[in-house]
Amino acid sequence: MKSFSRRRFIGDTSMAAIAGTFIFAASNQSTKEMKNVFVHHVYFWLKEKDSAADLSQLVAGLKKLSAVTTIKQFHIGKAASTSREVIDGSYSVSWLVLFDNKADQDSYQTDPIHLKFVEECASLWKKVVVYDSVDM
Amino acid sequence: MKSFSRRRFIGDTSMAAIAGTFIFAASNQSTKEMKNVFVHHVYFWLKEKDSAADLSQLVAGLKKLSAVTTIKQFHIGKAASTSREVIDGSYSVSWLVLFDNKADQDSYQTDPIHLKFVEECASLWKKVVVYDSVDM
Numbered sequence: 001m002k003s004f005s006r007r008r009f010i011g012d013t014s015m016a017a018i019a020g021t022f023i024f025a026a027s028n029q030s031t032k033e034m035k036n037v038f039v040h041h042v043y044f045w046l047k048e049k050d051s052a053a054d055l056s057q058l059v060a061g062l063k064k065l066s067a068v069t070t071i072k073q074f075h076i077g078k079a080a081s082t083s084r085e086v087i088d089g090s091y092s093v094s095w096l097v098l099f100d101n102k103a104d105q106d107s108y109q110t111d112p113i114h115l116k117f118v119e120e121c122a123s124l125w126k127k128v129v130v131y132d133s134v135d136m
Numbered sequence: 137m138k139s140f141s142r143r144r145f146i147g148d149t150s151m152a153a154i155a156g157t158f159i160f161a162a163s164n165q166s167t168k169e170m171k172n173v174f175v176h177h178v179y180f181w182l183k184e185k186d187s188a189a190d191l192s193q194l195v196a197g198l199k200k201l202s203a204v205t206t207i208k209q210f211h212i213g214k215a216a217s218t219s220r221e222v223i224d225g226s227y228s229v230s231w232l233v234l235f236d237n238k239a240d241q242d243s244y245q246t247d248p249i250h251l252k253f254v255e256e257c258a259s260l261w262k263k264v265v266v267y268d269s270v271d272m
Binding site: 031032033034035037039040041043060066071072073074075076077078079080081082084086087088089091093094096102105110128129130131132133135136 | 168169170171173174175177179195202207209210211212213214215216217218220222223224225229230232238241242265266267268269270271272
């Protein structure tokens with residue numbers, strides 16, 4: 001009985017190891033896809049597009065804004081050097097924020113840190129475009 | 137001497153533990169920010185914006201396109217239900233792709249999988265807008 005149990009244990013362990021390999025392979029593939037995410041992407045056009053001071057102030061404001069706790073990940077960017085007819089590279093700053101869901105994004109909109117950011121920085125930009133996306 | 141060494145070891149270990157706590161806290165904060173990333177965000181407007189079949193075909197095409205090996209992460213999205221003056225929610229599909237760098241994005245543009253995607257799906261959309269962003 002002891003021997004049978006041990007064999008069964010070894011068998012189960014091997015099966016688990018094989019199953020584990022498949023699960024690992026599958027997750028390696030699937031982790032490339034972001035799921036269950038609310039993508040909030042904002043593009044800012046500065047009033048004074050050549051002002052390094054205004055750019056710094058906006059970036060500093062966004063860094064403070066990133067403290068909002070519902071933000072899972074963020075990226076502060078500038079236009080890349082790519083250039084094709086379909087590319088809009090005219091903006092000054094890209095602000096990409098990932099939330100877990102719409103409720104977290106809604107709460108960010110009214111977070112005191114966000115309201116303070118708008119109060120302190122809104123005079124810097126002449127145009128903002130926002131794209132909010134959720135899983136298909 | 138032995139006793140001194142042991143005390144010093146214990147002291148060093150405690151210092152390392154304290155330092156580790158700070159490092160952990162700091163990295164927890166900083167991992168929210170995506171760095172060293174090339175953000176490629178594409179918005180598609182379908183010609184037939186109410187065609188479920190065309191939407192499915194485009195999404196299926198993007199899923200195949202995600203096999204390009206230089207893609208680190210991607211998200212296929214639709215417009216969220218948010219609505220404010222600055223929000224553009226008129227697009228049909230959002231295709232967000234993260235690359236490690238511009239070279240990887242350049243290589244994606246000429247990858248046979250990408251060329252095949254364009255060949256198979258370009259007839260579906262009437263407008264595409266692309267924003268490419270890199271670290272500030």
